[in-house]
Amino acid sequence: MNFDADAARAWVVAAAAAVTENADHLTQLDSAIGDADHGVNLKRGFTAVTAALDGFAADGPGAVLVKTGTTLISKVGGASGPLYGSAFRAIGKALDGPEADAAALGAALRDGLAAIRKLGAAAPGDKTMVDALDPAVEAFVAAAPDGLGPAAEAAAQAAEAGAKATAELQARKGRASYLGARSVGHQDPGATSTALILRALATVLD
Amino acid sequence: MNFDADAARAWVVAAAAAVTENADHLTQLDSAIGDADHGVNLKRGFTAVTAALDGFAADGPGAVLVKTGTTLISKVGGASGPLYGSAFRAIGKALDGPEADAAALGAALRDGLAAIRKLGAAAPGDKTMVDALDPAVEAFVAAAPDGLGPAAEAAAQAAEAGAKATAELQARKGRASYLGARSVGHQDPGATSTALILRALATVLD
Amino acid sequence: MKKFINAPEDVVREALAGVAAAHSDLRVDLENQIIVRADAPRSGKVGLVSGGGSGHEPLHGGFVGRGMLDAAVPGEVFTSPVPDQILAATQAVNGGAGVVHIVKNYTGDVMNFQMAAELAADDGITVESVLVDDDVAVEDSTWTAGRRGTGATVFVEKIAGALAEEGASAADVAAIGRKVNENSGSFAVALTACTTPAAGKPGFDLPDDEMEVGVGIHGEPGRRREKLQPAKQIAATAVESILAAKPLQRGDRVIVMVNGLGGTPQIELYLLYGHVAALLADAGVEIVHKLVGNYVTSLDMAGMSLTICRADDELIRLWEAPVVTHGLRWGA
Amino acid sequence: MKKFINAPEDVVREALAGVAAAHSDLRVDLENQIIVRADAPRSGKVGLVSGGGSGHEPLHGGFVGRGMLDAAVPGEVFTSPVPDQILAATQAVNGGAGVVHIVKNYTGDVMNFQMAAELAADDGITVESVLVDDDVAVEDSTWTAGRRGTGATVFVEKIAGALAEEGASAADVAAIGRKVNENSGSFAVALTACTTPAAGKPGFDLPDDEMEVGVGIHGEPGRRREKLQPAKQIAATAVESILAAKPLQRGDRVIVMVNGLGGTPQIELYLLYGHVAALLADAGVEIVHKLVGNYVTSLDMAGMSLTICRADDELIRLWEAPVVTHGLRWGA
Ligand SMILES: Nc1ncnc2c1ncn2[C@@H]1O[C@H](COP(=O)(O)OP(=O)(O)O)[C@@H](O)[C@H]1O
Ligand SMILES: Nc1ncnc2c1ncn2[C@@H]1O[C@H](COP(=O)(O)OP(=O)(O)O)[C@@H](O)[C@H]1O
Ligand SMILES: [Mg+2]
Ligand SMILES: [Mg+2]
Ligand SMILES: [Mg+2]
Ligand SMILES: [Mg+2]
Known part of the structure; x- marks a missing residue:
């Protein structure tokens, strides 16, 4: 199975379900070192995405993901809206055929990461979603020769490990940076939602 | 021993001490059915009275008590300031000699009660200081033939019983009246302070 | 404290x-x-x-x-x-x-x-x-x-x-x-008790899902305690309580105040005002002027009060007259 | 909630x-x-x-x-x-x-x-x-x-x-x-956390005798937690923190705002303003204009922020110019 429009749609729908189910947890994480809205933001955004994709005719995965990104930008707000929105748009733009193989999806995910880093200027270690997405993209690309399923599984695991590891970091970007050393000891909400989104991909491509 | 200027002064000083010592308790009672200031009000007022009486030359108990009442009016505020102030002024005005016997003090206390009832328009049973002072005055007058000490003791006991009994009443005057039936079950702060003031008199005349 | x-x-x-x-x-x-x-x-x-x-x-x-x-x-x-x-x-x-x-x-x-x-x-x-x-x-x-x-x-x-x-x-x-x-009636609801500096702790305890209805502005409990209601219902209770005591007719003009008791965010006061305006419109009453904000507070109490004043030409003219204070200012 | x-x-x-x-x-x-x-x-x-x-x-x-x-x-x-x-x-x-x-x-x-x-x-x-x-x-x-x-x-x-x-x-x-x-610097202190409608409970727990120092306006904890201090000391901390980052000289003129974060009674804001005014007078700085009240809040947070802006003739003239909004109004 290659990554086509239906797979892209399934990914986004699964991500929406995961984010919605974990909205309270994400908001709680954001409450500790941020402003207690990350789960609410993503739930609102992905609910809108699900509605936007309903009946949306797409000739390939790219269109689905561009639509997803555009909708997130229009509905989420906050820091995560433009970041996730731009990432999905970049991933989608990189996928111009009717379907993509693992190598192509890996390259597209790398574009997504680049979009986030360009917009947010966060480096790995700054305690942001980059700390989940960066190792995930590397893992995906490394495992791409094994096919979509294994690559996505590797990415999900790397994202989960990266998200967990943010707990030890001191934030240098985003709201948590205002806390200085007090940000240490709390897991980053954005890195956590990134892990959920990549786990959704792995589940769909399994 | 008759009731002279020194005895009047001793009464007021003892009342000040009692009110100060029980200020938090009075405020707590007022917190349940009022605005949480009765103890603070009386402590502020009686502290000012003690200062005002320091070095104040009086030719009889009347002058001491008029001064006490005037100072309370100037310093307490709220409902209890004018009420207690007017009462002490009325008691003082009724005592025009250098000293008074039990009958004279009983009559003066009755004037104090009348002043409160005139100003506040509260009847017995309305859940106010009147419910402590009214039975206290009656007890004092009834026991006056036994002398000052027994009369004051009887008054103190009657005031204490009256104060305690306010718990069962529904307030019709003062802030507690706003609570309607919810005022039942709480002892009235003003009745409680009245009992303290009469207990101070009994202690001094013992 | x-x-x-x-x-x-x-x-x-x-x-x-x-x-x-x-x-x-x-x-x-x-x-x-x-x-x-x-x-x-x-x-x-x-x-x-x-x-x-x-x-x-x-x-x-x-x-x-x-x-x-x-x-x-x-x-x-x-x-x-x-x-x-x-x-x-x-x-x-x-x-x-x-x-x-x-x-x-x-x-x-x-x-x-x-x-x-x-x-x-x-x-x-x-x-x-x-x-x-x-x-x-x-x-x-x-x-x-x-x-x-x-x-x-x-x-x-x-x-x-x-x-x-x-x-x-x-x-x-x-x-x-x-x-x-x-011509005026008011009605207030509190979500928390206030704390006076002297007492140092809240005047009463209020469970997380209850409110005091019919409170004053001195931290005393209200007439009754109820389960917390949606804002829309609270606005209706306030409007109905006032109109029961101070009836209005269709066509009457009023000045209205949705007032915060000290600890309530402005966003909630405007939300309440929206409901009050809708209720009075339903009753055929015209809101000629209004205040929405903290005007008569009870220290840090989370709560709201509604005041409705029936107004005629004279009251409206005097309301609109210039006022230059730190709490209220217009016309100059 | x-x-x-x-x-x-x-x-x-x-x-x-x-x-x-x-x-x-x-x-x-x-x-x-x-x-x-x-x-x-x-x-x-x-x-x-x-x-x-x-x-x-x-x-x-x-x-x-x-x-x-x-x-x-x-x-x-x-x-x-x-x-x-x-x-x-x-x-x-x-x-x-x-x-x-x-x-x-x-x-x-x-x-x-x-x-x-x-x-x-x-x-x-x-x-x-x-x-x-x-x-x-x-x-x-x-x-x-x-x-x-x-x-x-x-x-x-x-x-x-x-x-x-x-x-x-x-x-x-x-x-x-x-x-x-x-030209401006601000510094804020919170005594309680605020509650967002979505979260439904306070963003952090703060013991009765502690305060968060250096907070923002989004309910996040501050830079550090300290024992609660008297208002006079808190005002001094705020003034010193601002002047360290945005130094002022004797003779400088400033516009000052003592701002409530939403749950702080006005009486406390004025009390704080009195201390701020005294501290700036000691520093030889002239307060030309000031705001005392709730202007930039953080929902129902009990807290205060101080903002100091060094002003010249141009800024003062523009500050004094008429403004007609529901939150700020003068000169018209
Ligand atoms: N500059 C940045 N680069 C990358 N990610 C960021 C950046 N700033 C914030 N984030 C991510 O956004 C998350 C917060 O998102 P959210 O709570 O929705 O927005 P906001 O911070 O505006 O409330 C953080 O946990 C972090 O992972
Ligand atoms: N009309 C009244 N007549 C007699 N006593 C009254 C009356 N109103 C109030 N009181 C007494 O005053 C007490 C309250 O005093 P205080 O708390 O000092 O004043 P305030 O009610 O103004 O805060 C009540 O407990 C009650 O005993
Ligand atoms: Mg957030
Ligand atoms: Mg946010
Ligand atoms: Mg009182
Ligand atoms: Mg009072």
Whole structure:
């Protein structure tokens, strides 16, 4: 199975379900070192995405993901809206055929990461979603020769490990940076939602 | 021993001490059915009275008590300031000699009660200081033939019983009246302070 | 205790010192604890004085200025001021045309203002008193202390202040104040208790899913405790309670205030106002003017009060007249 | 949860409906969730737009009107608005002379306003941006998100608004806004956490005898936790922190704001102002103008912030210029 429009749609729908189910947890994480809205933001955004994709005719995965990104930008707000929105748009733009193989999806995910880093200027270690997405993209690309399923599984695991590891970091970007050393000891909400989104991909491509 | 200027002064000083010592308790009672200031009000007022009486030359108990009442009016505020102030002024005005016997003090206390009832328009049973002072005055007058000490003791006991009994009443005057039936079950702060003031008199005349 | 204070007994005095430092258009007499318009007394103008316990700010000090009060007399927190203070304020604003006291109906306020009025009379100053008792949560009865004075005080001070500014007599200023009070009803709901500096802890405990209905502005519990309702339902309760006591007809015009008790965000007050406006529109009542914000507070209490005042051309004209105070300002 | 709301997700929309019902001098676009001056766009006048998460009221909606903002763009509670909203506001106030965005320095605000500015540019509208980053509790570093935008936003909006009203160019309006920001420093202390409608409980627990020092306006904990201090000491900490980052000389003139974060009684703010005024007098600094009250809030948080802006003749003239908004009004 290659990554086509239906797979892209399934990914986004699964991500929406995961984010919605974990909205309270994400908001709680954001409450500790941020402003207690990350789960609410993503739930609102992905609910809108699900509605936007309903009946949306797409000739390939790219269109689905561009639509997803555009909708997130229009509905989420906050820091995560433009970041996730731009990432999905970049991933989608990189996928111009009717379907993509693992190598192509890996390259597209790398574009997504680049979009986030360009917009947010966060480096790995700054305690942001980059700390989940960066190792995930590397893992995906490394495992791409094994096919979509294994690559996505590797990415999900790397994202989960990266998200967990943010707990030890001191934030240098985003709201948590205002806390200085007090940000240490709390897991980053954005890195956590990134892990959920990549786990959704792995589940769909399994 | 008759009731002279020194005895009047001793009464007021003892009342000040009692009110100060029980200020938090009075405020707590007022917190349940009022605005949480009765103890603070009386402590502020009686502290000012003690200062005002320091070095104040009086030719009889009347002058001491008029001064006490005037100072309370100037310093307490709220409902209890004018009420207690007017009462002490009325008691003082009724005592025009250098000293008074039990009958004279009983009559003066009755004037104090009348002043409160005139100003506040509260009847017995309305859940106010009147419910402590009214039975206290009656007890004092009834026991006056036994002398000052027994009369004051009887008054103190009657005031204490009256104060305690306010718990069962529904307030019709003062802030507690706003609570309607919810005022039942709480002892009235003003009745409680009245009992303290009469207990101070009994202690001094013992 | 979680307050920006130094010592509980110094709060009012130190806050007044801050007012004195902040506002050169006010004269703060720290000795007598009164706030007076810098240009008082104005010869020939009726002097308007109000006061009461502190903790309700901006009431009353925030309403001293052109077109409203000439002086405010703050007592200790939630404690009526003493006659000496009220007398000093009365003297300070007496321009020869008499003085009007605006008194919220609390036993302590009534008695202390009454004593001050008697002292002022001894001094040759005519004092008229306007008693504000707009809180319809309390039953109106001659056997009790009667209704509390709450939100309508702002309306009385604004409208009587405008008439006084026009040069009306003390009797007329008092009369219009009484008319405003008569035309007004208020109703309040609290979500939390407030904490006085002296008590240091909330006046009552309120579970997370309950509210006090029919509260006053002194941290006392309300008439009853209920399960927390949606804002829409709370707005309906407030409107219905007021209209039951102060009925309105279709076509009536009103001035409305959705007031925060101190700890309620403005966003919630506007949300409530939206419901109130819809309910009154349904009743065929026209809202001619409105205030939405913190005007009569109860320290840090999370809560709201609604005040509705039936207005005629005269009241509307006086409401619209210029007012220049730190709490209310327009037209100049 | 103790709030006057119906459902957490409807709070902002319903509050905007209340604003629409309350204020006929504002045009509320409920679809785009923006608040616009009723007379916008004004031909030839630079349009001034600000916005950010809701929950800071009266910022920003309360500052829309003559002499201040042309439009406010409220996001969800504590969530930056989305580019579509900001674009709609930018288009609504564009009178041909360009539009200035006043943006508080938060990652989300910066990115969403930036995206909107790019969309507006595609639309042929020139947008200048002023970034407000006055909170000296946060270290100023290029490696981090930098300082937060807080209290100085009111100063930037007032002064840039006055210059825009005079007909200045977008570049000049932006330049004066940047100057105000550069001259300003803020510092905040919280005694309680706030509760967002979505979270339903306070963002952090704070023991009864502790305070959070160096907090922002989004319910996040501060830089450090300390034992509660007397107000005098807290005022000194705030003044010293600001002066360390934004030094003043004897003879300097300043505009000062003692701001409540939503749950702090006015009486405490005035008490704090008294201490601030004394400290600045000791430093030989002249307070030319001041605000004491709730201007930039954090929902129901009990807390205060101090903002100090060094002012010259130009800033003072623009500060004194007429302003007619629901949150700030004078001179007209
Ligand atoms: N500059 C940045 N680069 C990358 N990610 C960021 C940046 N700033 C914030 N984030 C991510 O955004 C998350 C917060 O998102 P959210 O709570 O929705 O927005 P906000 O911070 O505006 O409230 C953080 O946990 C972090 O992972
Ligand atoms: N009309 C009245 N007549 C007699 N006593 C009254 C009356 N109103 C109030 N009181 C007494 O005053 C007490 C309250 O005093 P205090 O708390 O000092 O004043 P306030 O009620 O103004 O805060 C009540 O407990 C009650 O005993
Ligand atoms: Mg957040
Ligand atoms: Mg009391
Ligand atoms: Mg009181
Ligand atoms: Mg946010």
